[in-house]
Amino acid sequence: MFQKRCSAVLVWACVVFCLSASVAWGFEGKVVGVSDGDTIKVLDHGKMVKIRIYGVDAPEKKQAFGVKAREFTQSLVAGKIVRVEPQDTDRYGRIVGMVYTLDGRCLNEEIVKAGFAWVYNQYCKQDFCPDWRSFQASAKAGRMGLWADPEPMAPWDYRRGGKKLVASKTAPAGTYSGNVKSGVFHAPGCKYHDCKNCTISFPNRNAAVQAGYRPCGLCNP
The missing domain is CATH 2.40.50.90 (OB fold (Dihydrolipoamide Acetyltransferase, E2P))
Incomplete structure (x- = not known):
């Protein structure tokens, strides 16, 4: 009985060691x-x-x-x-x-x-x-x-449902809009300004560029 208990303890110790080693x-x-x-x-x-x-x-x-x-x-x-x-x-x-x-x-x-x-x-x-x-x-x-960005959204909030909130909005008139799918941004008045995926707004061109978005080839913002 003692030998069986020792063997069980030894096996468990080996398992713990292997799991630890895989991380370490x-x-x-x-x-x-x-x-x-x-x-x-x-x-x-x-x-x-x-x-x-x-x-x-x-x-x-x-x-x-x-x-x-x-x-x-x-x-x-x-x-x-x-x-x-x-x-x-x-x-x-x-x-x-x-x-x-x-x-x-x-x-x-x-x-x-x-x-x-x-x-x-x-x-x-x-x-x-x-x-x-x-x-x-x-x-x-x-x-x-x-x-x-004065009010950046933390990614954990975005994953928890913030992306639905973002997707439900369109960029306000008078702001630059960013297409979250293509990574392209559009100037106010552009025919694509209110596109389906244009759910991020920027106060100016520089803010859109800093965020990693590319200018639209049509409106050339």
């Missing part, structure tokens, strides 16, 4: 894709692995600044070798990890500093998370990245 190991690989501001694809021994960047939440692709956030992440790591240090796995089976460039920069931190993501307080529980919140506050004070 790190690896280096080439970034072969950037899905959005906080999700990248990395080759690990020839296998493509999706990495959800730990502790941050960037705007969704159809949100204002979603395109810009993706472009920023691309500018830092696309096609480059990075080191991934897994912290967890999410409900979609993706590795949630810290990502470092070979010159020592932390991608997670750089995104927050540049103003292209919120610190994801619900999940950011490490000792350095308060520092990240300070970086976020500095980016907000400097109106960097998405903080150029």
Whole structure:
């Protein structure tokens, strides 16, 4: 009986160790894709692995600044070798990890500093998370990245139903409108200003460009 109990304990210990090891190991690989501001694809021994960047939440692709956030992440790591240090796995089976460039920069931190993501307080529980919140506050004070918008919608609110609210509205007359599907923006008076997917408004041309939208070829705003 004692031997059986010991064997059971040993088996359980091995299971716990293996589960922990699957999260704790790190690896280096080439970034072969950037899905959005906080999700990248990395080759690990020839296998493509999706990495959800730990502790941050960037705007969704159809949100204002979603395109810009993706472009920023691309500018830092696309096609480059990075080191991934897994912290967890999410409900979609993706590795949630810290990502470092070979010159020592932390991608997670750089995104927050540049103003292209919120610190994801619900999940950011490490000792350095308060520092990240300070970086976020500095980016907000400097109106960097998405903080150029005086009332940006957090992506978790967007996913929880904010996108329905956005989709139910059209851009007010007198403002520039952005097509959340095509990423094109239109000037007031353009025939496409009130299109079905033109649900984001900008006070001026510069705001639309900063958010990552392209000018309409017809009205040439």
